[in-house]
Amino acid sequence: MQIAIFGRSFSEGRAQVIKELYKSLHEAGADLLVIEPFLKSTAGMLPEGARVKSFKNAAGLDSTTACLMTIGGDGTLLEAVTLIRDSGIPVLGINTGRLGFLAGFSQDEIQMAAQMAVSGSYFIDERSLLQLEMTGGPFQDFPFALNDITLHKKESSTMITVHVRLNGEHLNSYWADGLIVASPTGSTGYSLSCGGPILMPESPNIIITPIAPHNLNVRPLVITDKHQLSIDVEVRGKNFMLALDSRSASLPARSKILVSKAPFTIRLARKPDQAFLKTLREKLMWGIDRRN
Numbered sequence: 001m002q003i004a005i006f007g008r009s010f011s012e013g014r015a016q017v018i019k020e021l022y023k024s025l026h027e028a029g030a031d032l033l034v035i036e037p038f039l040k041s042t043a044g045m046l047p048e049g050a051r052v053k054s055f056k057n058a059a060g061l062d063s064t065t066a067c068l069m070t071i072g073g074d075g076t077l078l079e080a081v082t083l084i085r086d087s088g089i090p091v092l093g094i095n096t097g098r099l100g101f102l103a104g105f106s107q108d109e110i111q112m113a114a115q116m117a118v119s120g121s122y123f124i125d126e127r128s129l130l131q132l133e134m135t136g137g138p139f140q141d142f143p144f145a146l147n148d149i150t151l152h153k154k155e156s157s158t159m160i161t162v163h164v165r166l167n168g169e170h171l172n173s174y175w176a177d178g179l180i181v182a183s184p185t186g187s188t189g190y191s192l193s194c195g196g197p198i199l200m201p202e203s204p205n206i207i208i209t210p211i212a213p214h215n216l217n218v219r220p221l222v223i224t225d226k227h228q229l230s231i232d233v234e235v236r237g238k239n240f241m242l243a244l245d246s247r248s249a250s251l252p253a254r255s256k257i258l259v260s261k262a263p264f265t266i267r268l269a270r271k272p273d274q275a276f277l278k279t280l281r282e283k284l285m286w287g288i289d290r291r292n
Contacts, residue, residue, distance in 0.1 A: 004033040004068040006080040010041040019045045024114035026050045058083045067117045073097020078245040092269035104270045122269035129262035138249035145244040147186030152178035152241040161234040178211040196220040225261040
């Protein structure tokens with residue numbers, strides 16, 4: 001049984017967590033496939049006799065990989081999606097960050113996570129992605145986002161104007177610091193902090209959330225994921241920022257992009273008792289008020 005492991009970086013504060021993960025997977029009988037930079041920095045933590053190989057990119061993950069485990073926060077898991085792509089390999093996240101909406105296993109649950117990864121006894125949540133289409137541009141290798149696609153001003157002093165059309169029909173011209181197009185999974189991310197609604201993960205919808213709009217009557221909008229968004233950006237300067245989850249790049253003014261639902265999903269592994277509503281209550285501390 002081959003289990004892949006992805007981590008962004010290694011810090012001394014996480015040494016014990018990483019040792020425990022390697023040990024638990026080894027004792028469960030797993031062959032380890034570790035992303036190369038992470039393996040180089042943590043090789044001394046491997047248990048004696050561990051069967052381990054490294055991989056560099058998405059091509060290193062094939063049908064022999066039963067599960068990919070991430071160790072870090074939600075940002076780490078989002079980066080791992082660029083390796084998983086449309087392979088269907090389940091992603092199981094161990095949260096060593098802060099909130100951890102996507103990385104559903106805590107540091108105290110590493111043994112459980114390792115056993116579930118090897119046995120396949122986890123539950124699967126199918127999560128939709130967003131697809132970016134444009135001529136040229138920096139995201140040709142993997143033009144997809146699990147959380148959101150965000151357009152943002154580059155200069156600190158001026159707003160941008162974002163013209164949006166739905167299936168060819170004009171929706172609005174947003175005067176704002178930027179615009180977030182979020183999936184249901186991304187509804188608990190940047191969109192939420194900008195006043196967007198929370199959606200159930202299985203909702204067939206997309207959220208359009210303006211960032212600090214100048215028109216105060218402009219509000220977030222929920223649309224069906226059958227719509228295609230056509231977006232045209234005006235800026236006073238030469239460039240604006242475009243981000244797909246944790247990846248970002250500068251684009252020239254008047255760049256035109258299309259956003260729609262991706263043709264595949266990402267499979268997130270979770271504990272049987274960790275449903276979305278329970279996660280909301282725990283992460284957002286609903287019900288903490290004693291009057292509840």
